Each structure stands twice: as C-alpha cells, then as structure tokens.
Amino acid sequence: xxxxxxxxxxxxxxxxxxxxxxxxxxxxxxxxxxxxxxxxxxxxxxxxxxxxxxxxxxxxxxxxxxxxxxxxxxxxxxxxxxxxxxxxxxxxxxxxxxxxxxxxxxxxxxxxxxxxxxxxxxxxxxxxxxxxxxxxxxxxxxxxxxxxxxxxxxxxxxxxxxxxxxxxxxxxxxxxxxxxxxxxxxxxxxxxxxxxxxxxxxxxxxxxxxxxxxxxxxxxxxxxxxxxxxxxxxxxxxxxxxxxxxxxxxxx
Amino acid sequence: xxxxxxxxxxxxxxxxxxxxxxxxxxxxxxxxxxxxxxxxxxxxxxxxxxxxxxxxxxxxxxxxxxxxxxxxxxxxxxxxxxxxxxxxxxxxxxxxxxxxxxxxxxxxxxxxxxxxxxxxxxxxxxxxxxxxxxxxxxxxxxxxxxxxxxxxxxxxxxxxxxxxxxxxxxxxxxxxxxxxxxxxxxxxxxxxxxxxxxxxxxxxxxxxxxxxxxxxxxxxxxxxxxxxxxxxxxxxxxxxxxxxxxxxxxxxxxxxxxxxxxxxxxxxxxxxxxxxxxxxxxxx
Amino acid sequence: xxxxxxxxxxxxxxxxxxxxxxxxxxxxxxxxxxxxxxxxxxxxxxxxxxxxxxxxxxxxxxxxxxxxxxxxxxxxxxxxxxxxxxxxxxxxxxxxxxxxxxxxxxxxxxxxxxxxxxxxxxxxxxxxxxxxxxxxxxxxxxxxxxxxxxxxxxxxxxxxxxxxxxxxxxxxxxxxxxxxxxxxxxxxxxxxxxxxxxxxxxxxxxxxxxxxxxxxxxxxxxxxxxxxxxxxxxxxxxxxxxxxxxxxxxxxxxxxxxxxxxxxxxxxxxxxxxxxxxxxxxxxxxxxx
Ligand SMILES: Nc1ncnc2c1ncn2[C@@H]1O[C@H](COP(=O)(O)OP(=O)(O)OP(=O)(O)O)[C@@H](O)[C@H]1O
Ligand SMILES: [Mg+2]
Numbered sequence: 001x002x003x004x005x006x007x008x009x010x011x012x013x014x015x016x017x018x019x020x021x022x023x024x025x026x027x028x029x030x031x032x033x034x035x036x037x038x039x040x041x042x043x044x045x046x047x048x049x050x051x052x053x054x055x056x057x058x059x060x061x062x063x064x065x066x067x068x069x070x071x072x073x074x075x076x077x078x079x080x081x082x083x084x085x086x087x088x089x090x091x092x093x094x095x096x097x098x099x100x101x102x103x104x105x106x107x108x109x110x111x112x113x114x115x116x117x118x119x120x121x122x123x124x125x126x127x128x129x130x131x132x133x134x135x136x137x138x139x140x141x142x143x144x145x146x147x148x149x150x151x152x153x154x155x156x157x158x159x160x161x162x163x164x165x166x167x168x169x170x171x172x173x174x175x176x177x178x179x180x181x182x183x184x185x186x187x188x189x190x191x192x193x194x195x196x197x198x199x200x201x202x203x204x205x206x207x208x209x210x211x212x213x214x215x216x217x218x219x220x221x222x223x224x225x226x227x228x229x230x231x232x233x234x235x236x237x238x239x240x241x242x243x244x245x246x247x248x249x250x251x252x
Numbered sequence: 253x254x255x256x257x258x259x260x261x262x263x264x265x266x267x268x269x270x271x272x273x274x275x276x277x278x279x280x281x282x283x284x285x286x287x288x289x290x291x292x293x294x295x296x297x298x299x300x301x302x303x304x305x306x307x308x309x310x311x312x313x314x315x316x317x318x319x320x321x322x323x324x325x326x327x328x329x330x331x332x333x334x335x336x337x338x339x340x341x342x343x344x345x346x347x348x349x350x351x352x353x354x355x356x357x358x359x360x361x362x363x364x365x366x367x368x369x370x371x372x373x374x375x376x377x378x379x380x381x382x383x384x385x386x387x388x389x390x391x392x393x394x395x396x397x398x399x400x401x402x403x404x405x406x407x408x409x410x411x412x413x414x415x416x417x418x419x420x421x422x423x424x425x426x427x428x429x430x431x432x433x434x435x436x437x438x439x440x441x442x443x444x445x446x447x448x449x450x451x452x453x454x455x456x457x458x459x460x461x462x463x464x465x466x467x468x469x470x471x472x473x474x475x476x477x478x479x480x481x482x483x484x485x486x487x488x489x490x491x492x493x494x495x496x497x498x499x500x501x502x503x504x505x506x507x508x509x510x511x512x513x514x515x516x517x518x519x520x521x522x523x524x525x526x527x528x529x530x531x532x533x534x535x536x
Numbered sequence: 537x538x539x540x541x542x543x544x545x546x547x548x549x550x551x552x553x554x555x556x557x558x559x560x561x562x563x564x565x566x567x568x569x570x571x572x573x574x575x576x577x578x579x580x581x582x583x584x585x586x587x588x589x590x591x592x593x594x595x596x597x598x599x600x601x602x603x604x605x606x607x608x609x610x611x612x613x614x615x616x617x618x619x620x621x622x623x624x625x626x627x628x629x630x631x632x633x634x635x636x637x638x639x640x641x642x643x644x645x646x647x648x649x650x651x652x653x654x655x656x657x658x659x660x661x662x663x664x665x666x667x668x669x670x671x672x673x674x675x676x677x678x679x680x681x682x683x684x685x686x687x688x689x690x691x692x693x694x695x696x697x698x699x700x701x702x703x704x705x706x707x708x709x710x711x712x713x714x715x716x717x718x719x720x721x722x723x724x725x726x727x728x729x730x731x732x733x734x735x736x737x738x739x740x741x742x743x744x745x746x747x748x749x750x751x752x753x754x755x756x757x758x759x760x761x762x763x764x765x766x767x768x769x770x771x772x773x774x775x776x777x778x779x780x781x782x783x784x785x786x787x788x789x790x791x792x793x794x795x796x797x798x799x800x801x802x803x804x805x806x807x808x809x810x811x812x813x814x815x816x817x818x819x820x821x822x823x824x825x
Contacts, residue, residue: 108728
C-alpha cells in the first residue's frame, strides 16, 4: 500500500485574470517518482511551483484549494513558508549554481538556517554530494568555483544542494532538458537511486523519460489534470483520448 | 525561525529607509537650487552681460562661453574618439596595443579633472603658447571627454550583432565599407547617446578650464580662438569666492547654477530618452 | 583605388588610437616633468611626510603631509556617509522596489550622477555650511564634516547606479535557487545576490573613491582651506586638489611653488592610478569576452 506524501485538493490558480490551473487533484506517493507531462504552456511548471510556494513570488498570483505536505496544509495562514521550501527541494531546468565554491553551494541551505555547527555542515555536505553521485568527482576541489563544473555536474550539484536540507519531497522541473544524453542518463539513474529517501515529482517534456523512470504519471492539458495513474497503465491503456494523442506524438 | 523573519523585516525596512534618506538629501538639494535660482531667472538674465562688477545683469557671455567651449571640445574629441573605437572593434592589431589602449582609456577616465587642467596649462597654455584661451580650454576638455567617448562608442559598435558585419563581408564588401554602411549606421543612435552624455559632462566641468580658458569677467564675447572666455560653472565659483557683495552675488550664483543644472539635465534627459526609445524600436 | 581608400581609412583609425595613447603619455609627461623638478630642491620624504606647507614664506617649505591627510580624511568621510545610503538604495531599487518604481527611480539616479560638482559646491557653501555652523555652534561651517557630507551626497548617485546595475545583472535563477532552499528575502540578498554582484559593487565603490578624492570644486569651496591635520571633524582642512586650484593663480611658471603644485598632482595621480589598478585587477577576468 502506498502512502501519500504531498497532494493537492481542488487546486485552482490564477495569474492576474488568467486561470492557469483548473481544479487539480494530484497525489504523489512516498518513495515514488511521479512524472508530470503535457504540452508546452499547459501549466506544468506552475503546478510544480505550487508545492513549494514559489508562485507566491509572483505579484498577482491567486490560489484556491489546498496543498498538503504530510497532512499539513502548506497554504494555511500560519505556515512558515521558509520551512516549507527547506523541506521541499527544487531543481530547475537550467543548472543554476551560485557563483560560489562547490562546498558553499551545498552548505548554503544549512548556513542560512543558522542552527548547525561547522562540523555538522561539513558532514552533511559530504553526505549530500555522495547522494548526488558527485563526491568522487569533486572531493579534491570542494573549494573551487561551482562554475567550473560541466553542465551535468552542475545539475547534480543543484540536486546535492537541495538534498542537503534533507527534504521530504524533491521537485524537478525538466532537469535534463539542458543536458547531453550521457548526463541525462546519469541524472535519471540518480533519481531512481534517490527515491528510497525522498519523494520525487518531475516535470518532463520527454515522454520516454517519464516512461523510463516514473512510477506514476500525470498528464496535464491546458491547466487541467486530464489523467493520473500508474505509469504503465497510462502508457499502455490511456483512458483519455487526449493522453493517447499526446503520447503518440499527435501534438505537443 | 522567528529570528530569521525578524531580521528579514529589519533589513527590508533599513533598505527602504536608506532610499528615503537618499531621496530626502537629494530633494533638499534640488529644491534649494530651484527655489533660490528661479526668482533670479528671466529673459534678461539669459541675454544680458553681467554689470556692476557681477552684482547685476545676466550671464550671457558665460552661457555662450560654455556653449563654445563644449562645441569645440566635441569637434576635437568626436573624430578621434570614434576612429579609436573603430580601430578597437574592427582592426585591433597588434593585440598588445588593444590591451594597452584599454588600460589607457580606463586610466584616463579615472584621472581627476584638475589634473587635466594642470596638463592643459602646462602643454597648451605654456608650452604651445596658446595662452589662456578658448582654444586651450576646449582642447583640454576634449582630452578629458575622450575616454568616456571611446568607451561609449566602442560599446555602441559592439552591440551591433556580428551577423550584420559578417553578412556584409560575405557579400564581398571591404572592412571600411562594412563599417561605414552597415555597422556605423546601426550603431549611430547609441554613439549619439554616448556623445550627448559627454557633452553634459564637459559643459559642467570647472577645474579643467580654471587655468586654461576661463576668466572671471568679460563683457564681450570672444572674437577668436585666442580669447579668454567666461563659462557658467566657473562663473558660479567666481560669484561665490570673488567680489565684495555676497548679498548681491549669491542669488546670481543660484540663478546661474539653475541654468547650468537645467542645461545639463536636459542634455542628459535627451540622451536617456533617445536610448530608451531606440531600445524599444530596435529590431534585433 | 579600393585598396588605397581601405588603407587610408585603416591608417586614420590607427592614428586615432595612437593619439589616445599619446594623450595619456603627454599628461603623465606634463605633470611629472614640472613636478619632479621640485625634488631637486626638496627631498621626497620631506615633501610627503612633513607637515609644513608654507609655499610663500621666505624661505618656503613644502611639506604636503597635511594636504594628503586632508584629501584622505575628506574622502573617507564621504565614503562613510555615501556607502550605507547608496548601497542601501541600490539594494532597494534592485531587489525590493516594484518594476514600475524601479523604472522611475533608476533614470532619476542616473540623471543626478550628471550634476556638475560646482553646483554641489554652491549648495554646500551657501546653504549647508551656515546651517552646520549654527547647529554645532562652530566658528566656521567650512570644514571636514561639511566637505565630506557634500562629497558623500555627490557620489551617492554614482555608487548607487553602478552597484544597482551589478545586482540587476545577477540572473534571476540565482534568486530562485536561494528562495527555493528556504532563504528569506534578506538572506537571498546578502548571501546570494550580493556575493554574485560583488565585483560590480567593489568597482562602484572604487569609482566613488576616485571621484571623491579627485573632486576639486566642492572641497575648494567648502573645506575651509587650512593646511593642518584636523583634530576633530569640525576643523577646516585643505585637500590636494583644492590646494592646487587655489594656489596655481599665485605662482609664476617655473618657480618652486609652481613645481610643488605639480608635485601634489603627481601624488594625486599615483593615488588614482592605484585605485584604477585595483579596479583593473578585480575586473580583469571579465574583460576577456
Ligand atoms: N510569472 C507569470 N506571470 C503570468 N503568467 C505566467 C507566469 N508564468 C507562467 N505564466 C503563464 O502560465 C501558463 C503556464 O506556464 P508554465 O510555465 O507553467 O507552463 P509549462 O507547462 O511549464 O510550459 P513549458 O513546458 O514550456 O515549460 C502559461 O500560459 C504562461 O504564459
Ligand atoms: Mg515549464
């Protein structure tokens, strides 16, 4: 039996007058990878950013409905947004390391919380870099600039950076679309290895990728959650015609 | 956590406060100049020469002097500035000269204006024998304007996409034809903007013309390049420090300052407007 | 024919570039040639480190220590006033203000950066100095504090505008990365944006320093002009620039006083060369593009 980790209930979102997300009910399960697919502009990124309240930063955003993280409504009035964002990590489309050393990139999230000792941080940095399969490549140059890494390494660094906060959920927004096939394969494997410790939600344009690594797939179309279910079901016997058309490449 | 939120609020309030302070200072400054300068302003103030040892009359010779100094300085500086920028962007060989030139330009841009004044005095006034004159002053100002002018022009030229010149070169055009027919016209608005900004800077300079061109008091306009001239910025300084009737001179100084301020701000505003207009219109 | 035109054009461009280099060499030559003559008579140690600037006494003495200290203290004071205000404003404009407010404030700051310094001098001399004399019941309002205050106000727009540009050019993705890790706005500003923009910010401060130490008109009008080491911030001082400007008119070309003023200019040039050098080193890697 799978256990719900993060889920939405009747989620609606507007940017100004534009109704972007329509009544979304999506569940992501513990120790599973959930892929969100759909044509460009359908609201995948927007949906993903509801889970760590990054949409709050857009001035005229309005949201109704609820988003739960382990039974807690993260949009409840008294919620600590910063704590939510620390426990829901995010990795972006283009690798965006800080122009700091590799070490300080990973330590960033812990340092701002100002409740860890130096040695705790050091330990956690190593642990996170190991979890992101980067440790062996960078252990001798932790204090070199993160900008000197390759694109794929930078993206794994960004994953390590998010993992350092020990998040319950990891959000990935097309994490491989700016990478070469080899780096992509590495990140995909990495995700599979990470799902034992963290719940993963991944937006992807690449249908094959969703098929390869995800346990559940959500198909989003024009801001509506058209279909959601086990990946093998969705890919073999889609219930909705639009899903079928998308998967077979009729549009998108 | 609450401490972090508190810190966040504190810093945001501090930044807001800093901006308010800054704005406050600058508003007091501007309002002071306008409120004391405006009562003095009149048509007569603009078109009449000073009278009674600068205690009455207008600022016409100073206005014209500033105009002549600035115009001549730009006539001297523009061609050499533009050609230097063209050399930097399109020829640039040998490479070490490019590096040296960049260092030279940055160094010159950082030299205090009084040093340009001393240099002008030593070279143009004394060594070349141009005396304290319109010519010495505008040459000095031209050299002062040169680094900014080159920098702006270089940036303007570099902001023209390389595709344009490549397309032209691929059609068999020479470098010169490419520059004069493709690159230069495309960069012209930005070059102009840069030039206008230099005009504003040159018009407001005092220290470089103190020993090279400016005179306290002259009822007539210069007849030749060899004549001394009055100039707005220097006139303000003279009114404040020379003469024996501060009660009559200080208001005139405020009036002159307001005229200078309006002049410079108009020039700069023109540049800013041209720039933002061009940015919107630009098609690449 | 085409070839000749081409050659002429290229030669003109080359000559213009050379002319620019020659201008700087001429400036250095002009200043050093007339300034170094002083050191045939006065040792450079006495010139730099003794405090007795009596160029018109008989015999004259040329110890510029107080003038150098004058320049440095006025500049330091200006930066102390300008840094919090200008950087705070820059942060506000770049990170906190709404885009609409930013679009209004930014050009205004840029405009203010272009105001001629003599106008600031007038403001200081005719308005601020009397006010400060009254407030602190001093003998004169023309002093170190007033000069620093005016210079500070004068360099605020410069530092603010350039450091705002630097922060503004930090990619948005850096801010997102920081916020997504649970950082607050101020943590994002101080720990992600400012470190990423630090080169530009240091550059803007160095530029402000250069502007303040090289400024002539403001200190000429407001500093009070006493060649002494100030014992309090309310005492008059006499920076290098205003000494040159005030005394040049009294000298005869080629006399010792004239050379001494050029020697002051050498000191000033060397200070600005050094601040340029630092800027150059800070920015070197970026230039390659
Ligand atoms: N900051 C914003 N302000 C206003 N509208 C926005 C904003 N961000 C996104 N939108 C709009 O919301 C809709 C959904 O955008 P979103 O980025 O979520 O799509 P997406 O599915 O991630 O597309 P892609 O596959 O291209 O990344 C789009 O129509 C977009 O124009
Ligand atoms: Mg997207």
